[in-house]
Amino acid sequence: MSSWERFAETFLNTKVMLKYLPDILSGVVVTIELAALVVVTGIAAGLALALLRSLGIRPLNWLIVVVVDLFRSLPPLVVIVLIYFGLPSVDLSPSGFVSTWLSLAFVLMAFSEEIFWAGITAVARGQWEAARSTGLSFGQTLMSVVLPQAFRLTIPPLTNRTIAITKGTALGTVVAVTEILGQASSAMSNSYNPSPLLMGALAYIVLFFPVVVVARWVETRLAWKR
C-alpha cells in the first residue's frame, strides 16, 4: 500500500463515508434548525433591547448594559454548560438543543444590541430634529428616519458577528446535540475512522460558504451612496 492509499483509506474511506452519510445529513438539518433559531431570536432580541435603550430610561439602560456586557464577556461554551448543567438545579431541565439555542441566542442578542445601538447613535441628531419638527412622533422618527439609516451601518458588523456565533452551534456536541460535529465525531468513534470528520467539515463549508459570500455582496451593495 502506497502512502497515498493509506491516507485515502484513513481519511477518504468511501465505505465509511457512505455508511455515515445519512447521519451527517441529519446533523446538517439539526445545525440548520439550530442556526436559524439562534439568528432569528438573537437578532430580534438584540434589536428589541436597542429600541428599549433608545427610550432613555436610566435604570432600564443600566440593566441592559449589564446584561449585554455579561453575555459579551462569557465564552459561549461556558453559557451552554451553565444552562445545561445549572438549570436542572432549579428544576428546569432544558435539552442540549434548547440549552445551545438559548445560549447562542443570548450571546448574539448581546452583540447585536451593541451593534444596533451603535447604528442608532451614529445617526445625526439633526435627523431627529428635522423629523420631530415636522410633527413625527418619537416612534415614527425611529422607524421611518433613524432605523433605515442605522441598518445600513449595522449590516456588515452584524453579518460577521452572526456568522461567527452560528458556527458556535458546533459547541452543542458538548451537551449531546446531534448536529454536524456531534454526528461526525460519534461516527468516527463507531467506525474507528476519521473520514466522517472530513465530511462534517465539508458540510460546514457547504452551509456557511454561501452565507459568507452573500454577506460580502450585501456589504459592497450597501456602501453609502450619499
Next chain:
Amino acid sequence: MNGPIVDARGLHKHFGALHVLRGVDLKVAERELVFVIGPSGSGKSTLLRCLNRLEEPSAGRVVVDGIDMLDPRTDINHARQRIGMVFQSFNLYPHMTALGNVTLALRKVAGKSRAEADALGRAALERVGLGDRAGHTPGQLSGGQQQRVAIARAIALEPRVMLFDEPTSALDPELVGSVLEVMRSLRESGMTMIVVSHEMGFARNAADRVVFMDEGAIVEEGPPAAIFAKPTHERTRAFISQIQRH
C-alpha cells in the same frame, strides 16, 4: 383673528449652569418677517428651538397660532405641523428621494394618502423650483438644492409660521442666492417668518423688523433701516459695524 401668530413671553432657558435665554419676549404678527441677529452664542438658535419645543424652555410661555405650546395637554406633534423649521445643515433624510423627504410627514402626521401626499409634495417642490428633481436623493443634489428641498418639506405641511436657523450659512456663496430667492417668494406669498441669518442684504430689503439679541436677551429691535443706520445701543452698534466690515 388679528392676534400675533407667535407670542412668546418671559422665555428662560438653562443648560445646567448656563443661562442661555434670559427673559425673551417676542411677538410676531401674521405675514410679518422678523429677522434675528446677534453674536455667536447669544441664544438665537435656542430661541427658535424653544418656539417649536425642540428645546424645553425652563420658564415662560409660548403660544403659536393660538395653541399653548407648553401646555402638557397640547398634542405637540400636531402643533408642530403649523411651525415649519429649516436648519443650517438641511437635515434631509439621506435614504429618501426629495419627494420622499417632502411627503413623509404629509403621510405620517397629516394622514394623507400616498397619492394626495405625492401631489402636494410635487407642488411644494415646484414652488421651490425643483419640480424636476423629485426622484433625486439628497446626495445627488447641490447644497442649495438640498436646502430648497428642506424648505419644501416644511411648507408642504402648510405651516402658519416658518423658522429659519441660518439657512444659508452652510452654502457656497454662489448657491446662497437661490435659497434667498425662495425665501423672498415665500415672504411675498404672505408667510409669517422668523429668520436667523447673517444675510444683511436680505434683512434690509425683506425684513419688517430686525431683532438684535445678545447674551440671551433682546437688546433692541426695529425696522431694518433704523437698526442698521442708527442703532441706539452700543452693543448693537458694535455688532453691526463688525458685520459690515466683512
